[in-house]
Amino acid sequence: xxxxxxxxxxxxxxxxxxxxxxxxxxxxxxxxxxxxxxxxxxxxxxxxxxxxxxxxxxxxxxxxxxxxxxxxxxxxxxxxxxxxxxxxxxxxxxxxxxxxxxxxxxxxxxxxxxx
Amino acid sequence: xxxxxxxxxxxxxxxxxxxxxxxxxxxxxxxxxxxxxxxxxxxxxxxxxxxxxxxxxxxxxxxxxxxxxxxxxxxxxxxxxxxxxxxxxxxxxxxxxxxxxxxxxxxxxxxxxxxx
Numbered sequence: 001x002x003x004x005x006x007x008x009x010x011x012x013x014x015x016x017x018x019x020x021x022x023x024x025x026x027x028x029x030x031x032x033x034x035x036x037x038x039x040x041x042x043x044x045x046x047x048x049x050x051x052x053x054x055x056x057x058x059x060x061x062x063x064x065x066x067x068x069x070x071x072x073x074x075x076x077x078x079x080x081x082x083x084x085x086x087x088x089x090x091x092x093x094x095x096x097x098x099x100x101x102x103x104x105x106x107x108x109x110x111x112x113x114x115x
Numbered sequence: 116x117x118x119x120x121x122x123x124x125x126x127x128x129x130x131x132x133x134x135x136x137x138x139x140x141x142x143x144x145x146x147x148x149x150x151x152x153x154x155x156x157x158x159x160x161x162x163x164x165x166x167x168x169x170x171x172x173x174x175x176x177x178x179x180x181x182x183x184x185x186x187x188x189x190x191x192x193x194x195x196x197x198x199x200x201x202x203x204x205x206x207x208x209x210x211x212x213x214x215x216x217x218x219x220x221x222x223x224x225x226x227x228x229x230x231x
Binding site for chain 2: 004040041042043045048056090092094102103104105106107108109111
C-alpha cells in the first residue's frame with residue numbers, strides 16, 4: 001500500500017459546527033503532516049507529527065486541533081471555523097523525520113467549504 | 116531567505132515541445148529540491164527530486180538541472196504531452212535538526228498547458 005487516504009473528499013460545514021478530517025497511511029511512515037491549500041496557491045504547512053508527537057505547529061489558530069491516535073492515523077478537528085478557512089486540506093506522510101531526501105507523499109485532500 | 120521563487124506563473128507549450136520551469140532560492144542551507152505535479156482537485160504528487168551534489172537528474176521525459184553557484188534549479192519536460200497539463204511546484208527543504216522534520220518551502224507554482 002503506497003498511498004495516503006483522506007476522508008471525507010468534500011465537507012460543507014457551518015461556522016458553529018464541529019467536524020473532523022481523517023488521514024491514513026500504511027507505508028510505515030513516522031512523520032505526518034497537515035497542509036492547507038487555497039486555489040492557485042502552494043500548500044501551506046499547518047502541523048507536523050513526528051513519531052506520533054506534535055513537532056511543528058505553524059501558528060495555526062486553535063479552531064484547528066490536530067490529533068495523531070497512532071502511527072497510521074492523523075485527524076484534524078475543526079470547530080468554529082470562518083468562511084476564509086475554506087480550502088483544500090492535504091495530508092502528507094514521509095518515511096524519515098530527518099536527513100536528506102525525505103520525500104513527502106500527499107493524499108488527495110479534503111475540499112472544505114465553510115458557510 | 117526562506118522563499119523559493121518560481122517562474123513563469125503560466126506556460127503554454129505545443130505538444131512535442133520542451134517545457135521549462137525555473138526556480139531560485141536564497142537559503143544555502145537547503146539540501147533537497149523536489150518537484151511536485153498537481154492535477155485539479157488532487158493532491159500534489161512527487162515527480163522528481165535532486166540533491167545539491169549533482170547538477171542534473173533525469174527520469175524519463177523529466178530532467179532537473181541544478182546550478183548550485185547560481186542557487187537555481189529548473190524542470191525540463193521533453194516531448195511535452197497534453198497529459199502533462201497540470202500545475203507544477205518546485206520546493207526546497209533542509210533538515211531542521213538531526214532529529215527534526217524537514218519542512219518543505221514551496222514555489223508559487225506554474226500552470227502548464229500543453230496544446231495539440
